[in-house]
Amino acid sequence: MKIVKNISKSVWILSLVSLFTDAASEMLYPIMPIYLKTIGFSIVLIGVLEGFAEALAGLSKGYFGKLSDRSGKRVPFVQVGYALSAISKPMMAVFVFPLWIFFARSIDRFGKGIRTGARDAILSEEATPETKGKVFGFHRAMDTFGAVLGPLIALTYLYYYPQQYQTLFYFAFLPGVIAVLVSLLLKDKSKNLPTEKKGFSFFSFLSYWHSSPREYRKVVVGLLAFAVFNSSDIFLLLKAKQAGLNDSYVIGIYIFYNLVYATVALPIGILADKIGLKKMFIVGLSLFAIVYFGMAFSANIYLIALFFFLYGIYAAATEGISKAWISTICDTKDTATAIGTYSGFQSIGALIASSLAGLIWYRFGAQATFLTTGIATVLVVIYFSFFLKDKIIKNEKI
Template sequence: MKYLTRTVWILSCISLVTDIASEMLYPVMPIYLQNIGFSVLLIGILEGMAEATAGLSKGYFGKLSDHTHRRTPFIRLGYALSAVSKPMMAIFVYPLWIFFARTVDRLGKGIRTGARDALLSDESTADTKARVFGFHRSMDTLGAVLGPAFALLLLYFYPGSYRTMFLLAFLPGLFAIVLSLFLKDRAVTQEEKTAKPRVFAFLHYWKESPSAYRHLVVGLLVFTLCNSSDVFLLLRMKQAGLSDTATIGTYIFYNLIYALSAFPLGILADRIGLKKIFVTGLILFVMVYAGMGISGSWYWYGCLFFLYGLYAAATEGIAKAWISNVTKKTDTATAIGTFTGFQSICAMVASSFTGWIWFQFGAVAAFFVTACIALIVVIYLLIWVPAPEKSPL
């Protein structure tokens, strides 16, 4: 497996430890927020605003990375901000401070995403992109297994120790910062250096981008408009009467399926086609959200989260591989940054809108509306978006 280079391994290990920090908090986040007085609607607005911050920064810093031909400074700063945001959540419980801490975390994600994914793309070829991104997603999601497992263990011995958990989450984040110091940029010639782009210069890329990129991204963004935060899935389980332990355990199970499936599905996508695997993943998403509208036991939700893990493995890394295969290599960070930027803005709308539907009409309506919109996207991709060809030079 020569395509798993030293850089791919370092980036994957960084994502592993960062996700340990983030995901040990994620399943208890809605519980923690409700304990300090956040309503479901306010949780939706918080998650939406955080994603919007990440979105606006992803596009700009992705463009800046391409212009400077530098990747590592953005990766290091981005992971550093995410690390320091964790203990910030435990210092005060005032809503404005919580909003600020989540914004710092998402800003870090926005700074690093385009540069990191471009570096992964640079380390692969058109024939190995899906498996490289799939391997990275597998390692990333392994952290989402270990993190909640640690949270479950801590809460078993120290029930309700949410603030302690936020403080402990800084330690793996610190290790990610250390690992990022081992990344290296290639030398940049004087001819490659360009002027610093304007804040919203990445928006011009939409007009200049290939039509295949625009057609694909339109479908992905419409899907994002219905793909709200996973917090709502966890709240649905709590609403059904599952304990904190069962909720976190199911979330760990989902991430385990995701981690075990992402790399094999990446290899399969390189062989039979990225579009086939991606569309199959969206169909699984439709099934999961339709199923979430039906109340059931732990076994029912366990089956749904099994399918949800397969959906995530079949779409998240493969979407970026698909994008990098329909855009120029010199525009990779800009293309991914622009997409993920718009995606995060759409996610803000999705989380806020889902929170509003849930608040007004209940959980069943929220999940069925999501499933219907996702089904429309499946039809659009099948009819109007061609399968990707080899990456342009």
């Protein structure tokens, strides 16, 4: 098809790997808050768990991103990262002790941290400056179709076996294994990458901040300001549950969100290449603010469905676009480091955001949580719109 023209074999393989991995992860994600509450987790502890898990993923993205750049290798990081995520799934069902749940969830996110910088560097290397949005959008589309398949499997299973959550963690192992097997088809193109053997500490990737281009720092400051208030999607699902949706409908609305995301990710990526990555990102943030203000004031199930529709468009307009944006600013040899460093700082924001959201919800209620996030997002939109000027970088208007 014309729309997927110029999508290379490596991008296809990575996209299929992400599809199967997300099918495994998202089979569990919509039922995760429900499952955690059934085994005794409070809303605050759920927030801390998600924040800690994402913090670990982000910090390890920085280290392993730099390690990938320094070693001249990409594929081993991708393969090991996906393998760890696969084996973490059944671990969640073996024991229900909080410490063990933290450990198993951390293994999953650690795997994500190992693979993300190297994977995104491969995607960047397989794109031209004119097709960054398209390539990252295609990958996000495939990844998110997995996020549609996973919850569909969970929904079907729970229809016949209500509240039998633990078995799903074992089922999720199968697509994870398929993802690892598909990743074996990848081959490194290390001839274009520098090889450096000198060691460095786990946090040494943070030094990239000082040597990075000025434009990189300006963009990342805005992205991180948003990250500090962008809590886990689990809180949106809890809001839907609070509005009266049963388990099946909560999973169903999450499938709907991912279907919207997967459907529009590639067209939005192509459009972003035409109008500019910055403009598309601002559109996405604006939709995010609308969703959070709407969720703060409405418990109507039809409006909640509309907000999840808009949330799918927001995700497509920001997640892949932000990485494509960063990859246009940094030097090619530092792509994994640049994305990993951003993710490292973002992890701190993720820890703060999810923990803060849980505490605000517990102390002041759901409305205060969503209003706080909505207001903060508006301020970030203002920053990107008025304090970050458009600039031509590597022949692409951002």
